[in-house]
Amino acid sequence: MPGYLSCDTRNRGAGMLLHEAAIRLSRGEQLSCGRCGCPVRYYVRQKWANARKRGDVTFEVKKVARLYPHARKDRFDPFLLWTQNVSDRTDVKILPIFWAPGKTRKISGGQFPPFLSPQDWKKLFQKLGNRAPT
Numbered sequence: 001m002p003g004y005l006s007c008d009t010r011n012r013g014a015g016m017l018l019h020e021a022a023i024r025l026s027r028g029e030q031l032s033c034g035r036c037g038c039p040v041r042y043y044v045r046q047k048w049a050n051a052r053k054r055g056d057v058t059f060e061v062k063k064v065a066r067l068y069p070h071a072r073k074d075r076f077d078p079f080l081l082w083t084q085n086v087s088d089r090t091d092v093k094i095l096p097i098f099w100a101p102g103k104t105r106k107i108s109g110g111q112f113p114p115f116l117s118p119q120d121w122k123k124l125f126q127k128l129g130n131r132a133p134t
């Protein structure tokens with residue numbers, strides 16, 4: 001799940017961690033660049049299995065749901081990302097992700113979908129809602 005942040009003047013990273021950006025977006029906050037102050041966008045690149053064209057497809061994260069809004073950041077922290085294809089805006093996809101502490105206590109983003117109960121999935125999708133942000 002290679003994701004990255006970029007501000008409108010193309011500062012990669014924008015002085016912010018992806019996990020922090022996901023938390024702030026789940027609260028409905030706007031992200032602004034730590035270097036230049038302009039708006040920051042969260043992008044995800046995906047490779048399609050059996051895709052005819054080579055290369056990645058870039059999606060912009062438009063909306064975020066966090067399962068445990070009051071979780072400490074060093075705990076298992078699952079999210080749903082509502083994303084939109086940057087070249088075909090009608091292409092909307094939902095990506096489940098998580099962050100979790102590793103053996104070294106370093107927080108890492110999950111490469112696999114979070115392993116959750118049906119109730120937890122239902123809660124996440126309810127938080128995400130079924131309408132795209134405007």
Ligand SMILES: [Zn+2]
Nearest residue numbers: 007011033036
């Ligand atoms: Zn910037």
